[in-house]
Structure formats: structure tokens, C-alpha cells
Amino acid sequence: AQSVTQLDSQVPVFEEAPVELRCNYSSSVSVYLFWYVQYPNQGLQLLLKYLSGSTLVKGINGFEAEFNKSQTSFHLRKPSVHISDTAEYFCAVIRMDSSYKLIFGSGTRLLVRP
């Protein structure tokens, strides 16, 4: 079975500071990895994904993530956050051999303060 762990339920940060949101996963098979963002009372929007190739993945809104297979991690980073980045962020994985079921972490709320 697969599982996704987001250890930080909330991350407060000042505007223009860097941020890292942590994501670790466990799986007996290879997986694809995703980060989604959710603004209040809205659906989820795909930020970035890792399917294959370069382990450093760049997404929308200046976010990037690095896949580390040995540490089974896929941490999300942004060098300088804005107030508008305040939202809930979800890490998710899907099995490569049976890619129909997306497994989500519990989410991290990013709170950007002025």
C-alpha cells in the first residue's frame, strides 16, 4: 500500500521569505508524484508533477520540487513567497503500474504574513 506524509499541518512565513513544504511517501512500487494547491472553498489546482526525467521539477507560480528516491521525498519549495500564496497544499502519489488511484497527504496550510 502507498501512503503520503506531510508532517507540517501549518507553516507560517513572512512575505518574501523562502519556504519548504515537506512530503514523504512510502510505496512498494514506483510512483508518480504531484503537488496540488487549494484556495478556500475551491477545487484543487495542479502545481507540478514528477513523472520521469530530471528530479528537479518546476511548476506554476514560481514553485519547484525535488524528487529524492533514496529518501522517498518530494519537498516543495519557493524562494520568495507572496501573500497570495496563502493556501492549502497537498502532496499526492499514484502508482505507475495501476495509475487510477491518487493517494493524498493530509495537507499543509501555508500562511504568508506581511
Add this chain to the structure above:
Amino acid sequence: DGGITQSPKYLFRKEGQNVTLSCEQNLNHDAMYWYRQDPGQGLRLIYYSQIVNDFQKGDIAEGYSVSREKKESFPLTVTSAQKNPTAFYLCAVQRNNEQFFGPGTRLTVL
């Protein structure tokens, strides 16, 4: 995603009533999903359908039912058997290995 619509955005129901949430897509994708979201938790899979006239239970299917009579539509019925139905419900469609989400329906049981 503009190609996925969910209605209504807010829904109120009395205890003991069944209610149906709508999910429509114009993206021509085969696979559709229903998730439930509760505060402080990730999304949990209720039902999914990979083709018309076929659907599978997810992790928390009890108290819910679905149908898939058309490719474009995947309605979810929350029955009176669902003991704690107040939640945010999200519909998604899948293309290749990516899932795209609708705007959600917030259901509140009074």
C-alpha cells in the same frame, strides 16, 4: 478546471434525506472520481469510474451511490445511510496520469 462543473456549490439537507451532487465534464476523458474532504484531512476516494456503465468503490463508499450512464456525467448520491455527510465533495477527471478537479460542492446537514 473550466471543463468540469459541479452543482450546486452549496447544498443543505435535513437528516434522513438523500441528496444528489452533480458532476459534468466536457473534456472527453474516460475516468472520473469522487472525493470527500474533511478539515485537516486529505482527500478520500468515494467512488471512481473508468468507463461508462462501470464504477468501483473507493475507500469510503458506504452511504454513497453513483451512476455512469454517460461519459460526461458522474452524479453522486449521498444517502441517509451516510452517518456524517457534512463535508466538501470534489469531482475529478483523469487524463493519462493527471487528475483535474472541479470547484467542489459543500454539503451541510442541518
